[in-house]
Amino acid sequence: MARSKLIIFDCDGVLVDSEPLAARAYERVYEKHGMSGVGADIIAQCVGMKQSDIIVRIRELTGHQFPEHADDDIWAETKILFTKELKPTHGIMPFLDSLAVERCVASSSSVERINHSLGITGLARFFGSSIYSSSMVRRGKPAPDIFLHAAEKMGANPADCVVIEDSPFGIEGAVAAGMTAIGYTGGGHTYPEHGARLTAYGAAATCANWNEVGLQLAKLGFHTEGIGAAAG
Template sequence: MMTRQSITHLVCDCDGVLLDSESIALRVLHRELLPLLPALAAGDVAYSDEESRSAALHAAIANRLGMYTDLLLDEVDAEFELGLSAQQVEHLHESVGRACGEEAQPVPGIAEALQAIRLPRAVASNSDAPRIESGLRRCGLYAQFEGRIYSAHDVGKPKPAPDVYLAAAAGFGIDPARCVAVDDSVTGVRAAAAAGMHVLGFTGVAHDRKAMARQLLAAGASKVFDDMKQFPQLICELVWLR
Protein backbone atom coordinates (compact mmCIF):
# COMPACT_ATOMS: atom_id res chain seq x y z
CA MET A 1 0.00 0.00 0.00
CA MET A 2 1.41 3.41 -1.00
CA THR A 3 1.99 5.73 1.93
CA ARG A 4 0.86 9.29 1.70
CA GLN A 5 3.56 11.93 1.43
CA SER A 6 2.70 15.50 2.19
CA ILE A 7 3.70 18.46 0.13
CA THR A 8 5.50 20.50 2.76
CA HIS A 9 6.54 23.80 1.15
CA LEU A 10 5.12 26.42 -1.21
CA VAL A 11 7.11 28.37 -3.81
CA CYS A 12 5.41 31.29 -5.57
CA ASP A 13 6.35 33.25 -8.62
CA CYS A 14 6.09 36.98 -7.91
CA ASP A 15 4.72 38.93 -10.88
CA GLY A 16 1.32 37.59 -11.87
CA VAL A 17 0.89 35.38 -8.78
CA LEU A 18 1.58 37.63 -5.80
CA LEU A 19 1.68 41.00 -7.52
CA ASP A 20 -0.59 42.16 -10.31
CA SER A 21 2.30 43.85 -12.09
CA GLU A 22 2.64 42.13 -15.44
CA SER A 23 -0.07 44.33 -16.95
CA ILE A 24 2.01 47.30 -15.83
CA ALA A 25 5.16 45.90 -17.44
CA LEU A 26 3.20 45.17 -20.63
CA ARG A 27 1.84 48.70 -20.78
CA VAL A 28 5.23 50.32 -20.19
CA LEU A 29 7.11 48.13 -22.66
CA HIS A 30 4.49 48.63 -25.36
CA ARG A 31 4.46 52.38 -24.83
CA GLU A 32 8.26 52.63 -24.95
CA LEU A 33 8.84 50.24 -27.86
CA LEU A 34 6.03 51.36 -30.16
CA PRO A 35 7.81 54.55 -31.35
CA LEU A 36 10.87 52.44 -32.18
CA LEU A 37 9.11 50.31 -34.78
CA PRO A 38 10.86 50.87 -38.12
CA ALA A 39 8.92 52.74 -40.76
CA LEU A 40 7.06 50.57 -43.25
CA ALA A 41 8.74 50.17 -46.60
CA ALA A 42 6.70 50.94 -49.68
CA GLY A 43 4.50 47.97 -50.51
CA ASP A 44 5.06 46.25 -47.15
CA VAL A 45 1.87 44.33 -46.41
CA ALA A 46 2.99 42.49 -43.26
CA TYR A 47 1.25 45.05 -41.08
CA SER A 48 -1.01 47.20 -43.23
CA ASP A 49 -1.51 50.02 -40.75
CA GLU A 50 -0.26 51.46 -37.48
CA GLU A 51 -3.04 49.88 -35.46
CA SER A 52 -2.23 46.36 -36.59
CA ARG A 53 1.49 46.91 -36.03
CA SER A 54 0.77 48.15 -32.53
CA ALA A 55 -1.42 45.10 -31.86
CA ALA A 56 1.29 42.77 -33.14
CA LEU A 57 3.88 44.36 -30.85
CA HIS A 58 1.48 44.20 -27.90
CA ALA A 59 0.84 40.49 -28.52
CA ALA A 60 4.55 39.75 -28.90
CA ILE A 61 5.29 41.31 -25.52
CA ALA A 62 2.27 39.74 -23.81
CA ASN A 63 3.21 36.26 -25.02
CA ARG A 64 6.67 36.63 -23.47
CA LEU A 65 5.73 37.99 -20.06
CA GLY A 66 7.42 35.89 -17.39
CA MET A 67 10.65 35.74 -19.37
CA TYR A 68 13.85 37.30 -18.11
CA THR A 69 13.46 40.89 -19.32
CA ASP A 70 16.70 40.87 -21.28
CA LEU A 71 15.61 37.77 -23.20
CA LEU A 72 12.14 39.23 -23.82
CA LEU A 73 13.71 42.38 -25.24
CA ASP A 74 16.19 40.39 -27.33
CA GLU A 75 13.40 38.38 -28.95
CA VAL A 76 11.10 41.36 -29.54
CA ASP A 77 14.05 43.37 -30.86
CA ALA A 78 14.87 40.62 -33.35
CA GLU A 79 11.26 40.07 -34.41
CA PHE A 80 10.53 43.74 -35.08
CA GLU A 81 14.05 44.88 -36.01
CA LEU A 82 14.05 47.63 -33.40
CA GLY A 83 17.82 47.97 -33.16
CA LEU A 84 17.83 48.48 -29.38
CA SER A 85 21.01 49.92 -27.92
CA ALA A 86 22.41 48.99 -24.50
CA GLN A 87 21.34 52.42 -23.26
CA GLN A 88 17.77 51.87 -24.46
CA VAL A 89 17.63 48.45 -22.81
CA GLU A 90 18.81 49.97 -19.53
CA HIS A 91 16.17 52.69 -19.83
CA LEU A 92 13.48 50.05 -20.39
CA HIS A 93 14.59 48.14 -17.31
CA GLU A 94 14.44 51.31 -15.24
CA SER A 95 11.04 52.32 -16.61
CA VAL A 96 9.47 48.94 -15.94
CA GLY A 97 11.04 48.63 -12.49
CA ARG A 98 9.93 52.11 -11.47
CA ALA A 99 6.37 51.67 -12.72
CA CYS A 100 5.96 48.27 -11.08
CA GLY A 101 7.41 49.54 -7.82
CA GLU A 102 5.06 52.52 -7.79
CA GLU A 103 1.89 50.94 -9.17
CA ALA A 104 1.85 47.21 -8.41
CA GLN A 105 -1.15 45.90 -6.48
CA PRO A 106 -1.59 42.50 -4.83
CA VAL A 107 -3.31 39.89 -6.97
CA PRO A 108 -6.94 39.91 -5.78
CA GLY A 109 -7.43 37.42 -2.97
CA ILE A 110 -3.76 36.49 -2.54
CA ALA A 111 -3.43 37.81 1.02
CA GLU A 112 -6.45 35.81 2.18
CA ALA A 113 -5.27 32.70 0.33
CA LEU A 114 -1.80 32.83 1.88
CA GLN A 115 -3.34 33.29 5.31
CA ALA A 116 -5.30 30.08 4.81
CA ILE A 117 -2.28 28.10 3.58
CA ARG A 118 -0.04 27.01 6.45
CA LEU A 119 2.96 25.83 4.43
CA PRO A 120 6.34 27.59 4.69
CA ARG A 121 6.75 29.69 1.57
CA ALA A 122 9.31 31.30 -0.72
CA VAL A 123 9.37 33.50 -3.81
CA ALA A 124 11.17 32.39 -6.99
CA SER A 125 11.19 35.03 -9.71
CA ASN A 126 13.00 36.19 -12.82
CA SER A 127 12.78 39.77 -11.55
CA ASP A 128 15.69 41.29 -9.65
CA ALA A 129 15.60 41.18 -5.85
CA PRO A 130 15.12 44.94 -5.25
CA ARG A 131 12.07 44.97 -7.53
CA ILE A 132 10.61 41.89 -5.84
CA GLU A 133 11.17 43.30 -2.36
CA SER A 134 9.80 46.73 -3.29
CA GLY A 135 6.62 45.23 -4.74
CA LEU A 136 6.06 42.89 -1.81
CA ARG A 137 6.54 45.70 0.68
CA ARG A 138 4.16 47.94 -1.23
CA CYS A 139 1.50 45.24 -1.21
CA GLY A 140 1.95 44.20 2.42
CA LEU A 141 3.28 40.74 1.61
CA TYR A 142 6.98 41.12 2.39
CA ALA A 143 6.84 39.74 5.94
CA GLN A 144 5.46 36.44 4.65
CA PHE A 145 8.51 35.87 2.40
CA GLU A 146 11.31 37.71 4.18
CA GLY A 147 14.54 35.74 3.96
CA ARG A 148 13.05 33.43 1.30
CA ILE A 149 13.23 35.61 -1.80
CA TYR A 150 15.09 34.09 -4.75
CA SER A 151 15.90 35.99 -7.93
CA ALA A 152 17.21 34.46 -11.13
CA HIS A 153 19.62 37.39 -11.26
CA ASP A 154 21.39 35.90 -8.24
CA VAL A 155 21.23 32.13 -8.70
CA GLY A 156 22.18 31.33 -12.29
CA LYS A 157 20.13 30.88 -15.42
CA PRO A 158 16.66 32.46 -15.58
CA LYS A 159 13.42 30.58 -16.10
CA PRO A 160 12.69 28.38 -18.05
CA ALA A 161 15.86 26.91 -16.52
CA PRO A 162 14.99 25.41 -13.11
CA ASP A 163 17.78 27.20 -11.20
CA VAL A 164 15.68 29.70 -9.24
CA TYR A 165 13.17 27.04 -8.17
CA LEU A 166 15.98 24.68 -7.22
CA ALA A 167 17.52 27.48 -5.16
CA ALA A 168 14.26 27.91 -3.27
CA ALA A 169 14.11 24.19 -2.44
CA ALA A 170 17.77 24.21 -1.42
CA GLY A 171 17.07 27.17 0.83
CA PHE A 172 14.52 25.05 2.65
CA GLY A 173 16.92 22.10 2.66
CA ILE A 174 14.35 19.80 1.06
CA ASP A 175 13.77 17.74 -2.07
CA PRO A 176 12.04 19.85 -4.76
CA ALA A 177 9.45 17.07 -5.05
CA ARG A 178 8.10 18.15 -1.67
CA CYS A 179 7.35 21.64 -3.02
CA VAL A 180 4.35 22.95 -4.90
CA ALA A 181 5.12 25.85 -7.22
CA VAL A 182 2.58 28.37 -8.45
CA ASP A 183 3.37 30.28 -11.64
CA ASP A 184 1.42 32.21 -14.24
CA SER A 185 3.67 31.94 -17.30
CA VAL A 186 4.72 29.16 -19.64
CA THR A 187 8.33 30.07 -18.88
CA GLY A 188 7.79 29.71 -15.15
CA VAL A 189 5.75 26.52 -15.31
CA ARG A 190 8.44 24.88 -17.42
CA ALA A 191 11.06 25.95 -14.89
CA ALA A 192 9.16 24.55 -11.90
CA ALA A 193 8.37 21.30 -13.72
CA ALA A 194 12.04 20.94 -14.70
CA ALA A 195 12.96 21.40 -11.05
CA GLY A 196 10.76 18.41 -10.17
CA MET A 197 8.10 20.33 -8.28
CA HIS A 198 4.36 19.90 -8.39
CA VAL A 199 3.09 22.84 -10.42
CA LEU A 200 -0.14 24.84 -10.34
CA GLY A 201 -0.80 27.35 -13.09
CA PHE A 202 -2.57 30.61 -12.27
CA THR A 203 -4.46 32.45 -15.01
CA GLY A 204 -6.30 35.10 -13.00
CA VAL A 205 -4.39 38.05 -14.45
CA ALA A 206 -3.89 36.62 -17.95
CA HIS A 207 -5.16 38.55 -20.95
CA ASP A 208 -6.78 35.40 -22.39
CA ARG A 209 -7.44 33.02 -19.51
CA LYS A 210 -8.64 30.08 -21.60
CA ALA A 211 -5.70 30.21 -23.98
CA MET A 212 -3.24 30.60 -21.13
CA ALA A 213 -4.79 27.68 -19.25
CA ARG A 214 -4.17 25.43 -22.26
CA GLN A 215 -0.59 26.66 -22.53
CA LEU A 216 0.19 26.18 -18.84
CA LEU A 217 -1.20 22.63 -18.85
CA ALA A 218 0.87 21.84 -21.93
CA ALA A 219 3.95 23.30 -20.20
CA GLY A 220 3.60 20.96 -17.23
CA ALA A 221 1.07 22.34 -14.76
CA SER A 222 -0.99 19.62 -13.09
CA LYS A 223 -3.95 21.98 -12.66
CA VAL A 224 -4.80 25.57 -13.47
CA PHE A 225 -7.02 28.03 -11.62
CA ASP A 226 -8.12 31.62 -12.16
CA ASP A 227 -9.36 32.71 -8.72
CA MET A 228 -7.27 32.85 -5.55
CA LYS A 229 -10.29 31.60 -3.60
CA GLN A 230 -9.49 28.20 -5.17
CA PHE A 231 -5.84 28.27 -4.10
CA PRO A 232 -6.09 26.89 -0.53
CA GLN A 233 -8.26 23.96 -1.59
CA LEU A 234 -5.87 23.02 -4.40
CA ILE A 235 -3.00 23.04 -1.92
CA CYS A 236 -5.01 20.92 0.49
CA GLU A 237 -5.62 18.36 -2.25
CA LEU A 238 -1.92 18.24 -3.14
CA VAL A 239 -0.87 17.73 0.47
CA TRP A 240 -2.50 14.28 0.29
CA LEU A 241 -1.62 13.53 -3.30
CA ARG A 242 0.68 10.66 -2.36
Protein backbone atom coordinates (compact mmCIF):
# COMPACT_ATOMS: atom_id res chain seq x y z
CA MET A 1 0.00 0.00 0.00
CA ALA A 2 1.43 3.36 -1.00
CA ARG A 3 2.33 5.85 1.71
CA SER A 4 0.44 9.13 1.62
CA LYS A 5 3.34 11.58 1.39
CA LEU A 6 7.04 11.47 0.50
CA ILE A 7 9.71 14.16 0.29
CA ILE A 8 12.58 13.39 -2.08
CA PHE A 9 15.76 15.39 -1.46
CA ASP A 10 18.52 15.95 -3.94
CA CYS A 11 21.88 15.73 -2.17
CA ASP A 12 24.44 18.08 -3.77
CA GLY A 13 23.49 21.71 -3.36
CA VAL A 14 20.39 20.85 -1.31
CA LEU A 15 21.41 18.75 1.69
CA VAL A 16 25.11 19.58 1.45
CA ASP A 17 26.76 22.74 0.12
CA SER A 18 28.96 20.81 -2.28
CA GLU A 19 28.71 22.42 -5.70
CA PRO A 20 31.52 25.02 -5.28
CA LEU A 21 33.84 22.26 -4.01
CA ALA A 22 32.86 19.90 -6.82
CA ALA A 23 33.55 22.62 -9.40
CA ARG A 24 37.00 23.16 -7.89
CA ALA A 25 37.68 19.42 -8.07
CA TYR A 26 36.76 19.22 -11.76
CA GLU A 27 38.95 22.22 -12.56
CA ARG A 28 41.94 20.69 -10.73
CA VAL A 29 41.58 17.26 -12.33
CA TYR A 30 41.17 18.61 -15.85
CA GLU A 31 44.24 20.81 -15.37
CA LYS A 32 46.15 17.78 -14.05
CA HIS A 33 45.45 16.09 -17.38
CA GLY A 34 46.54 19.12 -19.40
CA MET A 35 43.12 20.64 -20.07
CA SER A 36 42.58 24.19 -18.84
CA GLY A 37 39.52 26.43 -18.91
CA VAL A 38 37.13 24.12 -17.04
CA GLY A 39 36.12 26.65 -14.42
CA ALA A 40 33.05 27.33 -12.32
CA ASP A 41 31.23 28.87 -15.30
CA ILE A 42 31.51 25.61 -17.23
CA ILE A 43 30.60 23.37 -14.32
CA ALA A 44 27.61 25.58 -13.53
CA GLN A 45 26.08 24.36 -16.78
CA CYS A 46 26.40 20.76 -15.60
CA VAL A 47 24.87 20.99 -12.11
CA GLY A 48 22.44 18.13 -11.52
CA MET A 49 24.02 15.72 -14.00
CA LYS A 50 25.76 12.46 -13.19
CA GLN A 51 29.52 12.33 -13.75
CA SER A 52 29.47 10.58 -17.13
CA ASP A 53 27.04 13.17 -18.49
CA ILE A 54 29.11 16.02 -17.03
CA ILE A 55 32.18 14.76 -18.88
CA VAL A 56 30.20 14.70 -22.14
CA ARG A 57 28.86 18.20 -21.50
CA ILE A 58 32.32 19.59 -20.75
CA ARG A 59 33.54 18.13 -24.04
CA GLU A 60 30.67 19.83 -25.85
CA LEU A 61 31.43 23.16 -24.19
CA THR A 62 35.24 23.14 -24.32
CA GLY A 63 36.35 20.43 -26.74
CA HIS A 64 38.26 18.67 -23.95
CA GLN A 65 38.04 14.86 -24.10
CA PHE A 66 38.63 13.51 -20.61
CA PRO A 67 40.56 10.20 -20.65
CA GLU A 68 38.35 7.27 -19.68
CA HIS A 69 41.09 5.64 -17.62
CA ALA A 70 41.16 8.71 -15.35
CA ASP A 71 37.47 8.79 -14.38
CA ASP A 72 38.30 7.77 -10.81
CA ASP A 73 40.54 10.83 -10.44
CA ILE A 74 37.47 13.07 -10.29
CA TRP A 75 35.96 11.39 -7.25
CA ALA A 76 39.39 11.06 -5.60
CA GLU A 77 39.97 14.83 -5.79
CA THR A 78 36.36 15.58 -4.84
CA LYS A 79 36.58 13.29 -1.81
CA ILE A 80 39.68 15.11 -0.55
CA LEU A 81 37.93 18.47 -0.75
CA PHE A 82 34.69 17.16 0.74
CA THR A 83 36.48 15.54 3.67
CA LYS A 84 38.25 18.80 4.50
CA GLU A 85 35.56 21.38 3.74
CA LEU A 86 32.05 20.01 3.09
CA LYS A 87 29.25 21.45 5.23
CA PRO A 88 25.49 20.84 5.37
CA THR A 89 23.39 23.63 3.90
CA HIS A 90 22.46 26.26 6.47
CA GLY A 91 19.48 25.22 8.58
CA ILE A 92 19.04 21.72 7.14
CA MET A 93 19.84 19.90 10.39
CA PRO A 94 17.04 21.44 12.50
CA PHE A 95 14.72 21.23 9.49
CA LEU A 96 15.22 17.47 9.24
CA ASP A 97 14.99 17.09 13.02
CA SER A 98 11.50 18.60 12.90
CA LEU A 99 10.30 16.83 9.75
CA ALA A 100 7.71 14.19 10.62
CA VAL A 101 7.35 12.96 7.03
CA GLU A 102 8.79 10.03 5.06
CA ARG A 103 11.89 11.13 3.17
CA CYS A 104 14.65 9.81 0.95
CA VAL A 105 17.58 11.00 -1.17
CA ALA A 106 17.63 10.81 -4.99
CA SER A 107 20.91 12.09 -6.39
CA SER A 108 22.93 12.05 -9.59
CA SER A 109 26.03 11.23 -7.53
CA SER A 110 27.34 7.74 -6.88
CA VAL A 111 26.20 5.86 -3.79
CA GLU A 112 29.72 6.16 -2.36
CA ARG A 113 29.73 9.94 -2.80
CA ILE A 114 26.23 10.34 -1.33
CA ASN A 115 27.09 8.24 1.72
CA HIS A 116 30.39 10.08 2.21
CA SER A 117 28.69 13.47 1.96
CA LEU A 118 25.93 12.57 4.39
CA GLY A 119 28.32 10.83 6.75
CA ILE A 120 30.85 13.62 7.21
CA THR A 121 28.12 16.27 7.58
CA GLY A 122 26.12 14.30 10.16
CA LEU A 123 23.05 13.93 7.94
CA ALA A 124 23.18 10.17 7.36
CA ARG A 125 20.99 9.43 10.40
CA PHE A 126 18.04 11.20 8.80
CA PHE A 127 17.87 8.87 5.79
CA GLY A 128 19.18 5.44 6.80
CA SER A 129 19.18 3.18 3.75
CA SER A 130 16.74 5.37 1.79
CA ILE A 131 19.46 6.48 -0.65
CA TYR A 132 18.96 6.32 -4.41
CA SER A 133 21.55 7.13 -7.06
CA SER A 134 21.33 7.67 -10.80
CA SER A 135 23.73 4.73 -11.06
CA MET A 136 20.70 2.56 -10.22
CA VAL A 137 18.73 3.61 -13.31
CA ARG A 138 19.33 3.78 -17.05
CA ARG A 139 19.04 7.53 -17.55
CA GLY A 140 20.22 10.37 -15.36
CA LYS A 141 18.47 13.69 -14.75
CA PRO A 142 16.70 15.40 -16.51
CA ALA A 143 15.04 12.04 -17.20
CA PRO A 144 12.53 11.11 -14.47
CA ASP A 145 14.02 7.65 -13.88
CA ILE A 146 15.73 8.26 -10.52
CA PHE A 147 12.65 9.92 -9.03
CA LEU A 148 10.30 7.17 -10.19
CA HIS A 149 12.73 4.55 -8.88
CA ALA A 150 12.89 6.25 -5.48
CA ALA A 151 9.10 6.55 -5.24
CA GLU A 152 8.64 2.89 -6.13
CA LYS A 153 11.19 1.74 -3.57
CA MET A 154 9.62 3.95 -0.89
CA GLY A 155 6.10 2.78 -1.71
CA ALA A 156 4.81 6.20 -2.74
CA ASN A 157 2.69 7.40 -5.64
CA PRO A 158 4.50 9.99 -7.78
CA ALA A 159 1.60 12.43 -7.40
CA ASP A 160 2.12 12.34 -3.63
CA CYS A 161 5.83 13.18 -3.83
CA VAL A 162 7.54 16.54 -3.43
CA VAL A 163 11.07 16.85 -4.79
CA ILE A 164 13.48 19.49 -3.47
CA GLU A 165 16.05 20.34 -6.11
CA ASP A 166 18.60 23.06 -6.86
CA SER A 167 19.21 22.38 -10.56
CA PRO A 168 17.09 22.91 -13.68
CA PHE A 169 17.82 19.31 -14.72
CA GLY A 170 16.53 18.03 -11.38
CA ILE A 171 13.40 20.17 -11.54
CA GLU A 172 12.75 19.00 -15.09
CA GLY A 173 13.12 15.37 -14.08
CA ALA A 174 10.82 15.74 -11.08
CA VAL A 175 8.10 17.37 -13.17
CA ALA A 176 8.47 14.65 -15.82
CA ALA A 177 7.93 12.08 -13.07
CA GLY A 178 4.59 13.70 -12.20
CA MET A 179 5.84 15.10 -8.90
CA THR A 180 5.70 18.56 -7.35
CA ALA A 181 9.09 20.29 -7.47
CA ILE A 182 10.37 22.91 -5.06
CA GLY A 183 13.45 24.82 -6.15
CA TYR A 184 16.10 25.42 -3.48
CA THR A 185 18.42 28.39 -3.92
CA GLY A 186 20.21 28.43 -0.56
CA GLY A 187 23.47 26.79 -1.65
CA GLY A 188 26.81 28.48 -2.19
CA HIS A 189 26.49 28.17 -5.96
CA THR A 190 23.30 30.23 -6.24
CA TYR A 191 23.11 33.26 -8.55
CA PRO A 192 20.64 36.13 -9.13
CA GLU A 193 18.60 34.33 -11.82
CA HIS A 194 18.62 30.96 -10.03
CA GLY A 195 15.03 31.02 -8.75
CA ALA A 196 13.59 32.34 -12.01
CA ARG A 197 15.39 29.63 -13.95
CA LEU A 198 14.08 26.87 -11.69
CA THR A 199 10.57 28.29 -12.05
CA ALA A 200 10.97 28.28 -15.83
CA TYR A 201 11.79 24.56 -15.68
CA GLY A 202 8.64 23.81 -13.69
CA ALA A 203 9.28 24.47 -10.00
CA ALA A 204 6.01 25.12 -8.16
CA ALA A 205 7.90 27.45 -5.80
CA THR A 206 11.48 28.49 -5.06
CA CYS A 207 12.94 28.89 -1.58
CA ALA A 208 16.16 30.53 -0.40
CA ASN A 209 16.18 28.81 3.01
CA TRP A 210 14.67 25.89 4.88
CA ASN A 211 12.14 28.03 6.71
CA GLU A 212 10.63 28.93 3.32
CA VAL A 213 10.67 25.26 2.31
CA GLY A 214 8.72 24.38 5.45
CA LEU A 215 6.09 26.99 4.65
CA GLN A 216 5.71 25.64 1.11
CA LEU A 217 5.35 22.08 2.39
CA ALA A 218 2.61 23.22 4.76
CA LYS A 219 0.74 24.73 1.82
CA LEU A 220 1.01 21.37 0.05
CA GLY A 221 -0.56 19.56 2.98
CA PHE A 222 2.54 18.12 4.62
CA HIS A 223 2.76 17.88 8.39
CA THR A 224 5.22 20.63 9.28
CA GLU A 225 4.76 21.21 13.01
CA GLY A 226 7.78 23.10 14.32
CA ILE A 227 9.64 23.24 11.01
CA GLY A 228 9.46 26.98 10.46
CA ALA A 229 10.70 27.85 13.91
CA ALA A 230 13.44 25.22 13.88
CA ALA A 231 14.84 25.96 10.44
CA GLY A 232 14.78 29.73 10.50
